[in-house]
Amino acid sequence: MKMAVGPTYSQQREIRRVLKGRGVKIAHEGAERKVVKELIGDDVTVTEMLFSSADDDLVEKQIMKPTNISEKLTKLLESKRESLTWHDGAIPENEVWVKVGGDHGQGSLKFSLAVVNTKNPNSKDNNILIGMANIKDSRENMEIFFLSCQKAVW
Incomplete structure (x- = not known):
């Protein structure tokens, strides 16, 4: 979803908050940075x-x-x-x-x-x-x- 929509970081935080309230987990920025760190x-x-x-x-x-x-x-x-x-x-x-x-x-x-x-x-x-x-x-x-x-x- 993030790739298709291209939300800003603040929009991603809001989406994550709403989804979490509905029981859906989504990777946070720290997890994404960790993946980049592992790759590079x-x-x-x-x-x-x-x-x-x-x-x-x-x-x-x-x-x-x-x-x-x-x-x-x-x-x-x-x-x-x-x-x-x-x-x-x-x-x-x-x-x-x-x-x-x-x-x-x-x-x-x-x-x-x-x-x-x-x-x-x-x-x-x-x-x-x-x-x-x-x-x-x-x-x-x-x-x-x-x-x-x-x-x-x-």
């Missing part, structure tokens, strides 16, 4: 960036991203060290491949890194979320995001 971690920054809109205007949007993406990727690789695979020679044995991507859904674009040298590279356990913003999915917006990451934290 403690080192999250919120920054303003200029992205492209559907009509080619530049729009300023807030985006959440970790402050140190290379550290997060290193930790992920360390945790996968014992289970790395080279897919029967498809990947050279002296290389580890990392897939950079974005996925739009439920009104936001999520940016991620995935270790390809794993049995199931698209599994949630082999991906790390490195950013999220309420923007359209476009090559230009992904380029803007990843160039900012390259300058800031790599």
